Amino acid sequence: MAGINSDPVPRIDDKDGSYSSGCTLPYWLDSLERPTFSKLTYDETCDFIVVGAGIAGLQSAYCLASHDPLKQIILIDDGEICSGETGRTTAHLQIEIDDYxxxxxxxxxxxxxxxxxxxxxxxxxxxxxxxxxxxxxxxxxxxxxxxxxxxxxxxxxxxxxxxxxxxxxxx
Incomplete structure (x- = not known):
């Protein structure tokens, strides 16, 4: 596809065992204590399963739970919460767009x-x-x-x- 780099992005093994395209570990991922959760090791039934605990997955799970607190929602990820690309963002929000x-x-x-x-x-x-x-x-x-x-x-x-x-x- 034109304009898309077909070369795979290198994935770096972070100290927490997760992988990302980041070559460095930001202060908040390296120094601050983050919540940890146990792995899902058994069959579970739920109304919704959200795959990915970055900003999109967390926001999706939040919106689902806010809309109907009685629904069972499971959030899964292959690493810690926000340990991938979301954890490397500058977290500034803007109306302007990169592509103009x-x-x-x-x-x-x-x-x-x-x-x-x-x-x-x-x-x-x-x-x-x-x-x-x-x-x-x-x-x-x-x-x-x-x-x-x-x-x-x-x-x-x-x-x-x-x-x-x-x-x-x-x-």
């Missing part, structure tokens, strides 16, 4: 760019509401974001177009 709104608009149209912007707004709001609603002290705060051109040429080729498209998308 003007690129989405050019490839898929204004409506698609608006949908991307709206979904990003809702995702950040969901996380803020979840943190506040559960009294999670995660130091959540909204800050301005900046897109800085590497060159003067980038300013005209990227920044100016992105400003127009991001505003149209609802940013």
């Amino acid at each position: 709104y003007h690129v989405v608009e050019q490839m898929y149209g204004e409506e698609a760019a608006q949908l991307v912007c709206d979904s990003n707004h809702k995702a950040v709001q969901f996380i803020e509401d979840t943190a506040n609603g559960n009294q999670i002290d995660c130091e959540f705060q909204r800050l301005d974001a900046y897109l800085i051109p590497a060159t003067e040429d980038d300013k005209h080729k990227v920044i100016d177009k992105e400003l127009v498209s991001a505003r149209k998308a609802g940013k």
